[in-house]
Amino acid sequence: MNSTTVPNTIETTQADFLPLHGTDYVEFYVGNAKQAAHFYKTAFGFQSLAYAGPETGMMDKVSYVIRQNKLTFVLTTPLRIDNPIADHIYKHGDGVKVIALKVDDAKSAYEETTKRGGKSYMQPEVLKDINGEVVLSGIHTYGETVHLFVERKNYTGLFMPGFREWKSNYNPVSTGLLYVDHCVGNVGWNQMNPWVKFYEDVMGFRNILSFDDNDISTEYSALMSKVMSNGNGYVKFPINEPAEGKKKSQVEEYFDFYNGEGVQHVAIATADIVATVTELQKRGIEFLNIPDSYYETVLDRVGKIDEDLEPLQKLGVLIDRDDEGYLLQIFSKPLEDRPTLFFEIIQRKGAQSFGKGNFKALFEALEREQDARGNL
Ligand code: FE2
Numbered sequence: 001m002n003s004t005t006v007p008n009t010i011e012t013t014q015a016d017f018l019p020l021h022g023t024d025y026v027e028f029y030v031g032n033a034k035q036a037a038h039f040y041k042t043a044f045g046f047q048s049l050a051y052a053g054p055e056t057g058m059m060d061k062v063s064y065v066i067r068q069n070k071l072t073f074v075l076t077t078p079l080r081i082d083n084p085i086a087d088h089i090y091k092h093g094d095g096v097k098v099i100a101l102k103v104d105d106a107k108s109a110y111e112e113t114t115k116r117g118g119k120s121y122m123q124p125e126v127l128k129d130i131n132g133e134v135v136l137s138g139i140h141t142y143g144e145t146v147h148l149f150v151e152r153k154n155y156t157g158l159f160m161p162g163f164r165e166w167k168s169n170y171n172p173v174s175t176g177l178l179y180v181d182h183c184v185g186n187v188g189w190n191q192m193n194p195w196v197k198f199y200e201d202v203m204g205f206r207n208i209l210s211f212d213d214n215d216i217s218t219e220y221s222a223l224m225s226k227v228m229s230n231g232n233g234y235v236k237f238p239i240n241e242p243a244e245g246k247k248k249s250q251v252e253e254y255f256d257f258y259n260g261e262g263v264q265h266v267a268i269a270t271a272d273i274v275a276t277v278t279e280l281q282k283r284g285i286e287f288l289n290i291p292d293s294y295y296e297t298v299l300d301r302v303g304k305i306d307e308d309l310e311p312l313q314k315l316g317v318l319i320d321r322d323d324e325g326y327l328l329q330i331f332s333k334p335l336e337d338r339p340t341l342f343f344e345i346i347q348r349k350g351a352q353s354f355g356k357g358n359f360k361a362l363f364e365a366l367e368r369e370q371d372a373r374g375n376l
Pocket of ligand 1: 267
C-alpha cells in the first residue's frame, strides 16, 4: 500500500493561525462572462445574484455573481485590451483565477500568511457601502492562481460593495449543488512538495493523504497527488504533479493548454448524486465514461453501500472508501474547448478524505479522452 492517511483534524494545543470557514467564492476569468453566466445557470442550476460593471462604476471589466446554496461563482470578463485579465485569458483560456476563503479577520489572515512567506497579491482593503463593509486581502499560490481572504462579518449586502443586485426573469431550477468540497491544483515537475510545504508553512494546512505514481498510473502515464487540508477540514486542496511514464501524462496535457500551473478541477458537493447527475446530464453536461468492468469489482473493494449499484453504473458514478466511510464521485469532461478545467460532483457518506481506487479509474478515463484528442 503506497498511500498514507493521517487523521483529518488537527489536534494541537496551538491555535490555528488561519481559521477558515470554507470557500467564499470561486472567480473565473472568462472570455464572455454574460454567456458563461447563462451557461452555468442553465446547465448547473445557479441563480443570478449580483453584477458589477460600467453601470456600477467598474469601467474596465464586468463580473456576474451566481449562486446555488452555499456555492458562489464570480464570472469576470475584461472590456478592453491592456488589461491583465485579458492577458490571463489569452494565455490560459477560461479558468479559475481566485479561490476565495471565508475568514473572520482578513487583515490577520494577510499578516499571518505573508509573514510566513506568502507572496502578497492584495494588501488588506476595506470596501464600504450602505450595507456595511467587506475586508479583502490575498496571496499568490501556484501558477497565476490566488487566494483571497474575505471578511464579511460586518456586511449585510448581497455580495460585496461595488456590486448591485442582478435580477433576472430566467431562474432555472437548482440541480442540488451545495458547496465547494475541494479544488485541485496541477503543478509542475518536482513542484508538488514545495507547494505542499507552502500550504503547511504559509497557511497551516496538513497533508492528510498521499498518492504516488504506483497508486495512480496506467501502462502509459502517471501522476502523484497529495491532499492538503486546513484544520477544520472545510478547505481541501489536493495537489497533482506529473510523473514519468512512457507517454505524456494528463497533467502535462493540461500544462500544454493552460500554459502553466493552475486549477484542474473544482469538486462540488451534493446530497443526492444520482438526482444531481441525472439532471446535469439532461441539461447537457457530459461526464467521463467508466467501463462496466469497474462495477464488477467495486463493491468487493468498498463494501456495502446504501445505494443501488445500477443507477450509479448507468451514470458512471465512482465509489470509494476511506477509514471513516465512503464517497460517491463523478467527473465531467472539460468545461470548455481547451482540455483544462473540469468539475467533479461528490457525495460524501461518512468519508472525509479520498480513496485510492477512484484515482486510478479517473486517471484511466481521462487518458482515454486525452488519447482521443491525440495528446497522449
Ligand atoms: Fe477531486
